[in-house]
Amino acid sequence: MTTPQFADRFAHGYDHDALSASAREHLWMHFTRMSGYRHVPVPTIVRGDGARIWDARGKSYLDGLAGLFVVQAGHGRQELVQAAAKQASELAFFPLWSYAHPQAIALADRLATLAPGDLNKVFFTTGGGEAVETAWKLAKQYFKLTGKPMKHKVISRSIAYHGTPQGALSITGIPDARKWFEPLVPGAHKAANTNFYRAPEHGDDLEAFGRWAADEIDRAIEMEGPDTVAAVFVEPVQNSGGCFPPPPGYFQRLRAICDKHDVLLVSDETICAFGRLGTTFACDKFGYVPDMLTCAKGMTSGYSPIGACLISERIAEPFYSGADYFPHGYTFGGHPVSAAVAMANLDIFEHERLNEHVLEHEGAFRATLERLYDLPIVGDVRGDGYFYGIELVKDKATKETFDDDESERLLRGFLSKALFDAGLYCRADDRGDPVVQLAPPLIIGQREFDEIEGILRAVLTEAWNRL
Known part of the structure; x- marks a missing residue:
């Protein structure tokens, strides 16, 4: 695509469909199963402010992973x-x-x-x-x-x-x-x-x-x-x-x-x-x-x-x-x-005082995530500071995990998209056992903790009911 054509195609605001089509055609994304976007649009993030991000269609999400464990001070810092x-x-x-x-x-x-x-x-x-x-x-x-x-x-x-x-x-x-x-x-x-x-x-x-x-x-x-x-x-x-x-x-x-x-x-x-x-x-x-x-x-x-x-x-x-x-x-x-x-x-x-902010609020973040222990799918909540993993299990009493096929259906077949659609960008992964990972910007507090917990509760409950 020549430079003028590209400029004409993307110069007038964000056309989600055009961006998604171009991404599928030319952009090889990292650690990404590219076949997964053959028939569905590529999620395209166009803006960030504080602890929130927006996609090309204007929908807002809480950035629960700080991009990729990165955006400590938040988005949009002039x-x-x-x-x-x-x-x-x-x-x-x-x-x-x-x-x-x-x-x-x-x-x-x-x-x-x-x-x-x-x-x-x-x-x-x-x-x-x-x-x-x-x-x-x-x-x-x-x-x-x-x-x-x-x-x-x-x-x-x-x-x-x-x-x-x-x-x-x-x-x-x-x-x-x-x-x-x-x-x-x-x-x-x-x-x-x-x-x-x-x-x-x-x-x-x-x-x-x-x-x-x-x-x-x-x-x-x-x-x-x-x-x-x-x-x-x-x-x-x-x-x-x-x-x-x-x-x-x-x-x-x-x-x-x-x-x-x-x-x-x-x-x-x-x-x-x-x-x-x-x-x-x-x-x-x-x-x-x-x-x-x-x-x-x-x-x-x-x-x-x-x-x-x-x-x-x-x-x-x-x-x-x-x-x-x-x-x-x-x-x-x-x-x-x-x-x-x-x-x-x-x-x-x-x-x-961002370090001090994390130390002052890490206990509240942990306590908020630990509310999820009442869900049958949540086996373990672990981490430190503003860095947590929630391990998902089939049986809390025995700690039985999901087999490969079940993990595939749970994480890539449902959770990753469902959490994003619900307004939370985070990570559902199975490098080891199935987990949901959270590492939000360091600027957040109890209001965002509660939002994270609420979204996780609703989506994990639905995931359990689908098993």
């Missing part, structure tokens, strides 16, 4: 728009390949100040998957430079999602996300996650289960050989599978295990950083200091793409002397416009 425009007018682009620019310098300084411990070096990427890729490559090279060249393997957790680049995908623990792209990067191994609801051991004792889950990572390191393992990658609250929070003491034990084996602990905070749990970095909430920390999404509230790997002084030291350097980078890493938007976004966090 401060962020203006920061982007101002920076683009001064310096729209320059790479960080042997050069610096003021916004990247300022943002790196600010992140280092906010981060715990000696996480003082900041390597910018354009997203979380690239940050994970960076951390694994850096861990491999660090051990080669320090005389331990066999340490290259990583341990991550079952069902965990860490991104889609080949290295990050190898760390990811979701079989269906990996199977089409094998062989993957060798050396990535999996251990137990912290799903207490389906604990294979110590299901009646949360702290004992936490010790067991951490010790499973210890056993995985021992099995592979500590002299071959470079790093352990974990999310503070594991996203995939439906928001698994860490049991008390879990991260303290994991930190000790990594120290014992000289293995780097990488905190993947792509989702959990920047207020999602009520702290700038989630490791602070759970009381541990990693050797590296990966982050992205909420750093700009989604107004411009950016990611980062924060690295401890100890890990960075070999790269800051002699002729050694890190032969790795991204054209758009630390983009001036994205860095300027991130700085403005962090200003909003400070001025509006």
Whole structure:
């Protein structure tokens, strides 16, 4: 389609049918079963304001997922728009390949100040998957430079999602996300996650289960050989599978295990950083200091793409002397416009006390969602901060889950569309067991909590009645 034709077709407001037809014809959407839109329109979001979004037909929805765990400060923030425009007018682009620019310098300084411990070096990427890729490559090279060249393997957790680049995908623990792209990067191994609801051991004792889950990572390191393992990658609250929070003491034990084996602990905070749990970095909430920390999404509230790997002084030291350097980078890493938007976004966090807002209201959010326990389909409500998963079951007494065909009919055949049609954008997924995930903008309060609960109650009740 030529530029004039395109302009003529979409210049006069939003024509939903034209947009949908063009999307089906040309736009390959991510993680999307494209055949599903052969006979139904493509949902097209055209506007956002606060915690709400609107589609091309003018219908409003509550954004219960902050876009994709991203829009922390809410939609339509003119401060962020203006920061982007101002920076683009001064310096729209320059790479960080042997050069610096003021916004990247300022943002790196600010992140280092906010981060715990000696996480003082900041390597910018354009997203979380690239940050994970960076951390694994850096861990491999660090051990080669320090005389331990066999340490290259990583341990991550079952069902965990860490991104889609080949290295990050190898760390990811979701079989269906990996199977089409094998062989993957060798050396990535999996251990137990912290799903207490389906604990294979110590299901009646949360702290004992936490010790067991951490010790499973210890056993995985021992099995592979500590002299071959470079790093352990974990999310503070594991996203995939439906928001698994860490049991008390879990991260303290994991930190000790990594120290014992000289293995780097990488905190993947792509989702959990920047207020999602009520702290700038989630490791602070759970009381541990990693050797590296990966982050992205909420750093700009989604107004411009950016990611980062924060690295401890100890890990960075070999790269800051002699002729050694890190032969790795991204054209758009630390983009001036994205860095300027991130700085403005962090200003909003400070001025509006968004972290404190989450900490003040997280209990009310949990309590509101826990009202759903009276529904026979709701087996578990779990999470932290403004990040929750609701696991759906066939039998609450036995925790019996749905088989593959039932899950397909429940999630993709009914729930995803029904929740959206009812006015709630969220996520119904079965990476593990069937769950509904919620991660709304950090600006919401009890009124929106009640709206979320009301929509979920009506739709989940209908889903149960259809079984």
